[in-house]
Amino acid sequence: MKAYDYIDSILKAPLEKIEGIKIGTSVEGQTIEGFRFGKGNKNISLIAGNHADEPIGPLLLKKLVSYFSSLSENHPLFEKFSWWIVPHTNPDGEKQNLKWYHYTDSKTDLDQYLLHVQRELPGRDLEFGYPIEGKIPALRPENTAVYNFWKTANAPFSLHASLHGMKSSYGAWFLIDEDWIDRTRKLRQDCKQKTIELGYDLYDLDRNGEKGFSRIDEGFCTRPDGGKMREHFLNLGDTKTAAQFHASSMESIRSLGGDCLTLVSEMPLFIFPKKERKLVWPDTYLDQWRDQFTQWKTDLISGTVSANALKIDMESKGVYAMPWEDQMKLQWQLIASGLETI
Template structure:
């Protein structure tokens, strides 16, 4: 039986489908107006098709719906919604419950858009399935969203990867999250990870991953500017009156976070010639003015990173230098990364104020910007599988450099 759903703040078509146990195609077929809108809006009433379901009998050891959702990698919201008569904290052995159709073995799903809400939900599920993962926060965004960090391994050699400095490059978050899940599963099972001994790597190195540096910007790309956003009027002005924010690169204050670091910042400001907030390329009035950039700098200063890699899109290139301050081995290391990914190692000129630039200047150690994929940002999810197959080599090679 078709039911109705009232859109809530922060919803997207993908999120509604995920939590209602259906798919985007079915939603669009019942709600053709969505094809033209771009975004859904709070208060909208949508028709929801009946979910496909299966049944599950509670076994010894099944304690709560939350635990079951984590173990079976099912959205807790959809599990609770499918079982309104069930006490979520008391599951008698032998009781039959309904499993929504989105039961899956993998937590990280790569066939739908990925925002901050998905990131937080998936990190909670990953922490339950893989308790050896260490999770924390490096700070908060302008709007107070925590910026998560995940540590893989407990060895003395410290490394760092990050993604989604730019809001419309959110697919880099998905690349890193899929890597985290696969790494964790291989470590738990004791298998090799594409020929690599992860058990050994886990003991030798500590990889710190910040999968989404710019959570406010990513949410703006997915949800759009809504009246409850404190920057609503400014955002419409900065986006030239356009309601489509899918191409937005900046943070919520219209600052490009990868032009925020004290490494030739003045040169980059003058080169950009962008005098105020907007979708891209505004450096702000001073380096590290934005809490996200400041959090990244503080986090980096607190660790002894042997190497850092910032994942961006697009171009299938690896940038490895900055102002001749990179260490002598940087070019050869870049060529190693290029070999395992089929990307080009490029000596970049005429670019300053990026995270990689600052790291090289500050620590004189290898720092890389990897431009994943090819095309026009935001890259489509149809590219994800080929992108992942390319960058997985870089992610693994970085662990053994």
């Protein structure tokens, strides 16, 4: 079987409490758990929750840990690979955001999301809080916990995926390590094919290298970079914000040695209509939708619009919630294609 073929079993895995390894403690004193599986010679790192308002990655990894816990030690995925999994790097942020979702949900409720979502700003952002030993310190104890967990591996990592999401877009977006662009043609083909097969478009934009985002192909960009983030804000004269960016998880794990393929998934909670347009940055079409979601939030908070009226307006504009199962399928496709690539 190919790695993707396990997706149905993963999705059916029960959401039950599996005891992991205590790898650290959050700012608020909650336990951060990691999980180890397999005995293969390729080390795999999977993490989610660096942005705590993005629940689909943690859901997939919770199900993956549940599924892996049911397998024999001689399973093919354990013979070829050794897995380091942190389903949620930020239990404090998870607790705050559980006001608008449950892991048993099938899609996101827009009014609950807009009323209760909380996202940490630079200076608290876990994705850009990782250390590079001797050069960049960790931002938070959660970052140190994950980093020290990686250091327990007996060899460099071959693959690292940090699972993320977006509030809204018109399709799926995949971010790839710049050093692996020429070696990921089949990965891009497989992810594109699965996206189309599930009935979705690929999100396409060209930020011309801003913050590390360089367009590779439709639906594919290079992954963000802490150094490029700092450079961006320094060019704006904003030294305070620039100083808030440490290393990303992708840069941090590569600093441990080897030639690790690093990947980021970006699946939208809400999909708005696609519009053919010239790829320019800033993109006015995307700005219009950002402003629309901001206006919806303002109207909800002020009581100008009810939850039911919001739903009607959302549907009239062609906006819908992307099913969580489809988001997980595309996240697993990216991981599975990464496994084939290495």
